[in-house]
Amino acid sequence: MNKGDSISPSEWLYRRGYCTPEKKYCNPDGTATSRVFKLREKDEGKLSVDLKSKTTPIVSVGDPSKYFLFELKNSTVMDIGLDSIYDPLDDGVNDAHSLIIGMSLDDEVAPGYLARKSKRVII
Amino acid sequence: MQALTANYSTRAEIQRDQYLITTVGAPQTDRFRSPSLFILTDNRFHEEFRLNNRIFSLCEEFAELENNWDGDGALRPSSEALKNINYVANVLESTGYPIYNTAPGPNGEIMIDLRNKLGTRSVELIFYPSRMVVVFFHESQEPFQEIFQFDNLPNVLEWLNKY
Numbered sequence: 001m002n003k004g005d006s007i008s009p010s011e012w013l014y015r016r017g018y019c020t021p022e023k024k025y026c027n028p029d030g031t032a033t034s035r036v037f038k039l040r041e042k043d044e045g046k047l048s049v050d051l052k053s054k055t056t057p058i059v060s061v062g063d064p065s066k067y068f069l070f071e072l073k074n075s076t077v078m079d080i081g082l083d084s085i086y087d088p089l090d091d092g093v094n095d096a097h098s099l100i101i102g103m104s105l106d107d108e109v110a111p112g113y114l115a116r117k118s119k120r121v122i123i
Numbered sequence: 124m125q126a127l128t129a130n131y132s133t134r135a136e137i138q139r140d141q142y143l144i145t146t147v148g149a150p151q152t153d154r155f156r157s158p159s160l161f162i163l164t165d166n167r168f169h170e171e172f173r174l175n176n177r178i179f180s181l182c183e184e185f186a187e188l189e190n191n192w193d194g195d196g197a198l199r200p201s202s203e204a205l206k207n208i209n210y211v212a213n214v215l216e217s218t219g220y221p222i223y224n225t226a227p228g229p230n231g232e233i234m235i236d237l238r239n240k241l242g243t244r245s246v247e248l249i250f251y252p253s254r255m256v257v258v259f260f261h262e263s264q265e266p267f268q269e270i271f272q273f274d275n276l277p278n279v280l281e282w283l284n285k286y
Contacts (some may be wrong), residue, residue, distance in 0.1 A: 016191035023184065025226050033236065035228040036259075042196060049136075066194060108258045111267045112247055116260065117124055 005096060007084045009075035012052035014060040014096075015118070016067040018113055030120045032073045034112035039103055047100040051086060055096035057121050070118040140213070141167040153163055176220045178235075185227050201252035208233045208250050220280065239283050246283050 009014075012020040016035035019026040027033055039047055050060045052071060061069040077084050088095045103110045126185055167238070170193040173179060185200045185208075191198060208225065217220055223245070224236040231252050247258040248271055257271035271279075 018195075018197075027224050027236070033224060033226040033234065035232075035234055036228045038228050038230070038232075040196065040229040108247065108249055108256050108268045111261060113259050113266055116245075 001086050003086060005086045007051065007074050007086055008077050009073075009076045013072050013074055013077070013084065013098065013100070014050040014052055014055065014057070015047075015071055015072060015114075016061050016069050018066065019068040020066055024122075026068055030068070032068070032115040032118045032120070034108070034115045036070065037111035039105055039107070039111075039112040043052065044121070045103065045105075046087075047103060049084070049100055050094070051098045052094040052096075054088075055094075057123050060096065061081075061121075061123055064123050069121040069123060070115075071121050072114060072118045073120055076114065076117040077094060080110055082110060092103050143176075173216060174219060175216050175222045176213060178225050181225050182212060182233075183262040185225075185233060186225060190231075192227070193229065195229070197227070197229040200227050200233050202234045203252050204231060204250040207255065210237060210273070211235060211248060211250075214276065237280075237283055244283050244285070246279055248279075265282055 001007075014035060015032070017026060017032050024036075025033065025035070037047065039045065049072075057069055058064070061067050070117050074084055077100055082100055084098055084100045087099045089097050100114075132185040182205065186205055188199045190199050191197060201207075212222060213239075220237070222235055223238045226234050226236075228234060228249070235248040235250075235251050236245060237248070244264045245260045247256075247260075249256045249258070255271040256268055257275070258266060259282060260266045
């Protein structure tokens with residue numbers, strides 16, 4: 001797979017969300033809140049994720065004491081008209097880096113939809 | 124909004140009355156006549172028995188977050204968002220409606236998540252520094268979002284609890 005290629009609907013994506021033992025900013029059942037999938041201005045319309053087939057949960061989560069890891073099937077992303085592309089970082093730090101594109105800053109439906117379809121990865 | 128709370132006792136009020144009857148005793152006792160003791164008892168009740176106690180605790184925590192609280196540049200929750208979420212949480216508490224969850228977002232916003240008993244519908248109220256949004260999720264319909272106004276809260280709850 002080359003940089004910029006669309007990701008197959010059968011692939012899975014990882015997205016991490018802030019949640020510590022002290023600050024439990026996930027749902028009571030451990031699932032992601034919509035804020036985990038919310039764009040911020042610096043994202044420039046591209047939500048960073050990792051391609052599951054190119055990494056491991058431990059590598060993707062970085063610091064498990066600060067973050068939870070959630071997985072999401074790419075077909076779910078495509079179901080709501082979004083796209084995802086493979087975007088490995090040029091410095092070689094993260095070969096799994098990918099982007100979900102098509103969301104806008106004002107979009108509140110997509111973050112909530114993706115959160116409800118995601119599952120927590122137990123590390 | 125007033126119409127939500129004016130016509131009946133809330134679950135919290137009923138629990139408080141039961142608590143006072145069983146622990147404070149009959150009105151003729153000296154303990155009940157002491158205004159200071161009554162206030163202490165009342166406050167203790169509120170700490171222990173609030174329906175959405177976890178949510179209120181989280182709101183207090185959100186107020187202490189600083190910029191970059193998530194290590195990825197998230198803005199601290201805005202004072203307007205904090206004020207609005209506290210208002211809505213208190214209205215829902217006074218009507219006996221449980222709040223499923225609340226969470227801060229990366230852009231200074233705070234989200235409240237409400238769900239129906241069957242888990243078939245849910246609603247998110249999202250409070251930004253300068254706007255409020257409501258998002259409707261139904262298990263078999265397309266989700267949609269609207270601008271939220273406080274006056275619409277009864278309609279939002281009505282949609283959430285339709286069968």
